[in-house]
Amino acid sequence: SYELTQPPSVSVSPGQTARVTCSGDALPKQYAYWYQQKPGQAPVLVIYKDSERPSGIPERFSGSSSGTTVTLTISGVQAEDEADYYCQSADSSGSYYVFGTGTKVTVL
Amino acid sequence: EVQLVESGGGLVKPGGSLRLSCAASGFTFISYGMNWVRQAPGKGLEWVSSISSSSSYIYYADSVMGRFTISRDNAKNSLYLQMNSLRAEDTAVYYCARDGDGYCSSSSCPFDPWGQGTLVTVSS
Numbered sequence: 001s002y003e004l005t006q007p008p009s010v011s012v013s014p015g016q017t018a019r020v021t022c023s024g025d026a027l028p029k030q031y032a033y034w035y036q037q038k039p040g041q042a043p044v045l046v047i048y049k050d051s052e053r054p055s056g057i058p059e060r061f062s063g064s065s066s067g068t069t070v071t072l073t074i075s076g077v078q079a080e081d082e083a084d085y086y087c088q089s090a091d092s093s094g095s096y097y098v099f100g101t102g103t104k105v106t107v108l
Numbered sequence: 109e110v111q112l113v114e115s116g117g118g119l120v121k122p123g124g125s126l127r128l129s130c131a132a133s134g135f136t137f138i139s140y141g142m143n144w145v146r147q148a149p150g151k152g153l154e155w156v157s158s159i160s161s162s163s164s165y166i167y168y169a170d171s172v173m174g175r176f177t178i179s180r181d182n183a184k185n186s187l188y189l190q191m192n193s194l195r196a197e198d199t200a201v202y203y204c205a206r207d208g209d210g211y212c213s214s215s216s217c218p219f220d221p222w223g224q225g226t227l228v229t230v231s232s
Contacts, residue, residue, distance in 0.1 A: 001170060033211075033218035035153075042203055042222040043145075043153065048211040054220065086153050094215035095167050097143075097155040 002026060002091045004100035011106045018074040020103045022087035025068055032070040033088045034063060036081075043086065047072060074105070082107045110134040110221055112204050117226030124194050124230070130187040130204030130223060137185040138162075141207040143219050144178060144189050146200035146228075156202070157189065172198075194230045201225040 004024040012018040022032060032050050035043035045054055047063035050070055060075045074081050087100035116128040130142070144156040157178040158167045166178055177190040187204050205219035212218070 030216060031213050035219075037153075042224055043219075044222075045208060045211070045218050045220040048208060048218045048220075049213060052211070054208075054211065084152075088153075088155075088218065090216040095165075096169070097158065097167075097216070099145075099153040099155060102152040 006100040006103045009104045013108045020072040022100045023069045026092045030090045034072045035086045037084045112223035114223045114226040117228045119229045125192045128189040132185045138182040142187045143205045145203045148200045
């Protein structure tokens with residue numbers, strides 16, 4: 001089955017830049033989406049179509065894509081950005097969704 | 109305000125059945141595809157099933173194929189997940205989520221927004 005691989009954890013100091021990667025064979029053919037999930041809360045969409053930002057999401061959140069890897073970048077990290085982040089995409093046929101393994105972003 | 113409210117979770121024995129519901133409000137339900145996603149305690153997100161706006165297209169994860177059935181009632185603005193032959197590994201919080209408004213590509217959609225989830229525990 002199709003898999004998306006993320007690093008388990010990323011640590012960053014306040015004001016610095018956090019980068020979370022997501023790798024998958026179908027990513028050159030399918031868009032990726034990113035979600036933020038805080039403890040006890042439902043996930044929130046922060047990036048769609050690799051690099052677009054939904055309304056209401058701060059500009060410090062951005063996304064990029066290169067080959068089989070997509071990257072979520074949080075510039076000028078704030079304490080409130082501490083959360084789990086998940087990428088999501090579809091298989092090459094578009095009929096099967098998959099979530100990445102998840103990355104815990106810790107603000108030191 | 110867009111709202112999704114799940115219900116129907118609870119404790120069930122292995123091999124048992126449960127039906128989850130998701131009540132939608134604040135948007136034109138018939139216009140959107142809908143989805144179920146689950147999260148086992150302390151684990152990551154797992155996509156479960158998706159259904160198109162008219163129920164013409166339905167997809168399942170391999171882990172639930174043949175045991176779970178997704179459906180919707182557009183007249184009642186409701187989404188359902190019938191879960192049969194439940195196993196311990198089905199224990200999770202189950203979220204319903206709408207296809208993102210204006211965020212979809214030609215072949216996939218992000219999920220936005222999400223409900224708060226309902227907990228299903230499968231245990232003897």
